[in-house]
Amino acid sequence: MVVDFERAPFLVIWEVTRACALACVHCRADAIARRDPRELTTAEGFQLIDQVRSFGNPPPLLVLTGGDPMWRKDLAEFVGHASRAGLTVALTPSGTAMATRRRLEELKAAGLSRVAVSLDGPDPERHDAFRRVKGSYANTLKIIDATLELGLPLQINSTVSRRTLASLEAMAARVAEFPLTLWAVFFLVEMGRGASLEQITAEECEQVLEFLDGLSRRVPFGIKTTEAPHYRRVQAEAERNGSSASPVLGRRQLRAPRAVNDGNGFVFVDHLGNVCPSGFLPMPRGNVREGRLVELYREDEVFRGLRNPDALGGRCGRCEWRALCGGSRSRAFATTGDAFAEDPLCGYEPAPAVAPLGALLATA
Ligand code: SF4
Secondary structure: OOOOOOOOOOEEEEEOOOEOOOOOOOOOOOOEOOOOOOOOOHHHHHHHHHHHHOOOOOOOEEEEEOOOHHHOOOHHHHHHHHHHOOOOEEEOOOOOOOOOHHHHHHHHHHOOOEEEEEOOOOOHHHHHHHHOOOOHHHHHHHHHHHHHHOOOOEEEEEEEOHHHHOOHHHHHHHHOOOOOOEEEEEEOOOOHHHHHOOOOOHHHHHHHHHHHHHHHOOOOOEEEEEOOOHHHHHHHHHHHOOOOOOOOOOOHHHOOOOOOEOOEOEEEEOOOOEEEOEOOEOOOOOEHHHOOHHHHHHHOHHHHHHOOHHHOOHHHHOOOOOOOOOOOHHHHHHHHOOOOOOOOOOOOOOOOOOOOHHHHHHHO
């Protein structure tokens, strides 16, 4: 399938609320325990969903996130509206008692297609310490049980930072105990509360990506990375070097058909309706209340720049993998203030830039 990310994103993430009962140490949103009265109303939410649908066919996947989306009483209305419009809808509830089996059942009846939960430790101690609420691990397992009982596909999200690195292999073993569809491994971007967490080194990141690539050849579920698009480079290098066994059947079809990156196959709408290239790249380019989601994604200069690998700087700008990877634009922004700078979490060293012959002769 030819996928044109100039026309439409693969994923639209909508932060339906920023309210959440948890206080996770890595939280991008710095979520708080109350709803913001300026959030999109139910009617505005419907209009946003209609804008998402107007990207055309194939339509983007719609992910309802938070905060904790369960705080919205009109959540099933959103799922139903999107589902009737022909959108595939996923949900990322927080690991609290609000995500009851009854509510998940209601959401499934409305047309929900997938549930994604976060698991950041292989046991209650490590997970609850990360989420900073005792009992979060137990609640997450209840959500997983309900999701599987309802026959909904399960995605597990986990964060890689210095704090979780040592338990990564144990995490991989833990998630493999579930009949999950996708393991989404998120690489820390130092923003929001995550700014207080310690990043791993680029060398450690490379080792993690190699570990994930090797694992992905042996397990029946898909593995994707968020904010580490250089996973694509690691996979491509492994395939080129013939160091990988054949992938498990069915694994590939669970992934986006090509690399998704901030603003490139991906758009984020915050709880106030602001349109950003990613939830980790706080560069609002307009607001969905103006009805311009499609126009902003397709025509805004920042979005267009983020889809142009030749606009990148530093190592990413001269890297032969830049069209496939492009580095995390969110991390570049969080660490340098420039969304087009190189991704410091990548250890790859491309060949030095070669000046055009004309320029060399001019300076001779
Ligand atoms: S240098 Fe940049 S574009 Fe190249 S692999 Fe690393 S992150 Fe990707």
